[in-house]
Amino acid sequence: MLESEGQLRYAQPMMQSLTLRRPDDWHLHLRDGAMLQGVLPETARHFARAIIMPNLVPPVVTGDQAAAYRDRILAALPDGMAFEPLMTLYLTETTDPADVAAAHASGLIKAVKLYPAGATTNSHGGVRDLSTVTAVLEKMAEIGLPLCVHGEVTTPEVDIFDREAVFIDTVLDPLRRRIPGLRVVMEHITTEEGVAYARAGGDDLGATITTHHLIINRNHILVGGIKPHYYCLPVAKREKHRLALRAAATSGEGRFFLGTDSAPHVDALKEHACGCAGCFTATNTLQLLAHVFDEENALDRLEAFTSLNGPRFYGLPLNEDRITLTKGTTAQWPAKIFTEAGPVTVFDPGFPVQWHVEA
Ligand code: NCD
Numbered sequence: 575m576l577e578s579e580g581q582l583r584y585a586q587p588m589m590q591s592l593t594l595r596r597p598d599d600w601h602l603h604l605r606d607g608a609m610l611q612g613v614l615p616e617t618a619r620h621f622a623r624a625i626i627m628p629n630l631v632p633p634v635v636t637g638d639q640a641a642a643y644r645d646r647i648l649a650a651l652p653d654g655m656a657f658e659p660l661m662t663l664y665l666t667e668t669t670d671p672a673d674v675a676a677a678h679a680s681g682l683i684k685a686v687k688l689y690p691a692g693a694t695t696n697s698h699g700g701v702r703d704l705s706t707v708t709a710v711l712e713k714m715a716e717i718g719l720p721l722c723v724h725g726e727v728t729t730p731e732v733d734i735f736d737r738e739a740v741f742i743d744t745v746l747d748p749l750r751r752r753i754p755g756l757r758v759v760m761e762h763i764t765t766e767e768g769v770a771y772a773r774a775g776g777d778d779l780g781a782t783i784t785t786h787h788l789i790i791n792r793n794h795i796l797v798g799g800i801k802p803h804y805y806c807l808p809v810a811k812r813e814k815h816r817l818a819l820r821a822a823a824t825s826g827e828g829r830f831f832l833g834t835d836s837a838p839h840v841d842a843l844k845e846h847a848c849g850c851a852g853c854f855t856a857t858n859t860l861q862l863l864a865h866v867f868d869e870e871n872a873l874d875r876l877e878a879f880t881s882l883n884g885p886r887f888y889g890l891p892l893n894e895d896r897i898t899l900t901k902g903t904t905a906q907w908p909a910k911i912f913t914e915a916g917p918v919t920v921f922d923p924g925f926p927v928q929w930h931v932e933a
């Protein structure tokens with residue numbers, strides 16, 4: 575057996591169980607305050623660590639702000655739960671390379687996040703002109719600090735379904751040529767072009783894939799009535815792209831790893847004339863991934879995707895703890911999480927799932 579293979583065994587006839595190193599989530603939105611309090615246990619129940627997105631209002635821009643946010647996350651963690659937030663900084667046109675380097679040297683931050691201005695939720699303070707952040711990116715290349723990239727152009731002329739592919743050609747590829755050695759994570763890739771570009775890169779290029787993009791295509795959002803809880807950014811694409819993502823995630827290739835992009839918004843802001851982007855998948859991601867990998871006859875590669883490839887890309891130790899997934903009766907999870915900020919709908923895959931996570 576390869577080291578990357580989870581242990582698959584048949585506990586009883588018809589009952590499968592799979593033991594994995596405890597997973598990590600390499601792209602997670604936890605928010606702040608009452609929402610943080612409400613959603614953090616949903617992730618900490620199953621995941622050891624997560625890369626925490628910095629798109630708060632206002633965003634987490636400096637090392638001091640990241641340290642304070644980390645403290646708020648740890649303070650919100652229920653007694654008896656273990657979880658390590660891996661902090662990031664939100665790149666702006668005035669980010670100070672020395673502050674980034676110091677936050678990295680102290681072990682506080684594990685990445686910097688690039689949001690093209692206006693690309694997604696809370697990204698208006700993002701970068702408009704990449705030439706303004708050259709000194710930061712050069713420093714990051716020098717110290718080996720990864721840049722997590724939201725890979726969509728925001729020019730109004732570009733169709734929303736083409737924004738990722740155009741970004742790769744017109745922004746990402748020139749950027750990587752301009753700053754050789756910069757470690758880049760293509761966040762939440764949604765297209766076959768994204769998969770192909772990630773595959774063409776070397777060890778300095780990784781890509782996260784969400785749970786929901788393995789399950790829905792754009793028809794799920796639009797056919798038979800608009801489904802606001804399936805709307806996220808980057809928006810789900812055609813079926814051929816979903817299939818390309820499935821092939822990549824289940825390939826076992828080290829460049830692909832799980833980043834759920836679990837992005838909670840209260841129902842009132844999702845079920846709205848101008849609904850927020852984001853799918854909330856923290857609660858049922860592992861059950862859903864087991865289902866997807868089972869369908870693809872790739873359960874032996876689930877551990878690579880959830881627990882091995884991410885830490886290897888980020889140069890972090892593998893988790894020593896294990897979790898066990900079992901296949902049995904139809905799994906149940908709450909339809910909503912009731913936070914003090916309001917209810918948050920849990921992603922509904924639209925089909926029954928037989929996989930459970932043992933406590
Ligand atoms: C994210 C959010 O709500 O913060 N939304 C989303 O649709 N994924 C932002 C993001 O990651 O694009």
Ligand code: ZN
Pocket residue numbers: 601603627835837
């Ligand atoms: Zn995100």
